[in-house]
Amino acid sequence: MTHIVVVTSGKGGVGKTTTSANFSSGLALAGHKTAVIDFDIGLRNLDLVMGCERRVVFDLVNVIQGESNLNQALIKDKYCENLYVLAASQTRDKSALTHEGVARIVNELSDMGFDYIVCDSPAGIENGAQMAMHYADSALIVTNPEISSVRDSDKIVRMLENKTKRGLEGREPVKKHLLVTRYNSSRVADGQMLSIDDIQDVLPLKLIGIVPESPDVLSSSNQGIPAIHLKDSDVSVSYRDLVSRFLGEDIPVRMFSEQKIGYLKRVFGRL
Numbered sequence: 001m002t003h004i005v006v007v008t009s010g011k012g013g014v015g016k017t018t019t020s021a022n023f024s025s026g027l028a029l030a031g032h033k034t035a036v037i038d039f040d041i042g043l044r045n046l047d048l049v050m051g052c053e054r055r056v057v058f059d060l061v062n063v064i065q066g067e068s069n070l071n072q073a074l075i076k077d078k079y080c081e082n083l084y085v086l087a088a089s090q091t092r093d094k095s096a097l098t099h100e101g102v103a104r105i106v107n108e109l110s111d112m113g114f115d116y117i118v119c120d121s122p123a124g125i126e127n128g129a130q131m132a133m134h135y136a137d138s139a140l141i142v143t144n145p146e147i148s149s150v151r152d153s154d155k156i157v158r159m160l161e162n163k164t165k166r167g168l169e170g171r172e173p174v175k176k177h178l179l180v181t182r183y184n185s186s187r188v189a190d191g192q193m194l195s196i197d198d199i200q201d202v203l204p205l206k207l208i209g210i211v212p213e214s215p216d217v218l219s220s221s222n223q224g225i226p227a228i229h230l231k232d233s234d235v236s237v238s239y240r241d242l243v244s245r246f247l248g249e250d251i252p253v254r255m256f257s258e259q260k261i262g263y264l265k266r267v268f269g270r271l
Helices: 014-031 062-066 099-111 128-135 146-162 185-189 196-200 214-225 236-245 263-268
Strands: 002-010 035-036 083-086 118-120 138-143 175-183 206-212
Touching: 002 014, 002 128, 014 035, 014 083, 014 118, 014 138, 014 175, 014 236, 062 099, 062 175, 099 128, 118 128, 128 214, 146 196, 175 196, 196 206, 206 236, 214 236
Parallel strands: 002 118, 002 138, 035 083, 035 118, 138 175, 175 206
Antiparallel strands: none
């Protein structure tokens, strides 16, 4: 049975799209046929992070509105045999998303044998975010170690409980996982960032991973290569561990120290 995962948060700029790209890539590298869908209508970026922006011909809205079929719109990833990308539209608005259209895409992907569907949610609590989470079985709630990000993520937790198909039908709730990104242990020690304990005081969710603050994230995004493919990178290790934990492996959550390696070597020396 196809498992649907939404990558979500209340605040923009916390790393949802980066996480969606790396998490879906990790599932595919583990042998699972995976589709990742960009729900950020009008502001798509997933195609850039995954390096397939020049291959987008049809998008999510085209499929929903019957202007193309799903096979025409799915883009096969360059780095993972089992991974496919469905881009968002750059020219429509979020009102183009409908429950019926999203349900049809989910059902078609299930019929095509996909093991996982990863939904890259836009920020906020409006229509696009609600559509991205509506059919979710699991959620990765992404937050930075700052109070506004944590507080906004708490709103998303309530939406996952009340606004999703599972919640509305009174079924087993969406399984929620907490992912902390841009974590810098030195800045936490100096009191400039919230600690993991501080975050979990507000968000008492199961911690599934910590992604360290690192220039590797920006450099990999600019190259259109998800950081999980970088060699000897703490970011790559953290995302691989995240995927392993999601798939049921018992791996301790690591705290990474600051990287001392030079910037140019990080950019050019790890592929």
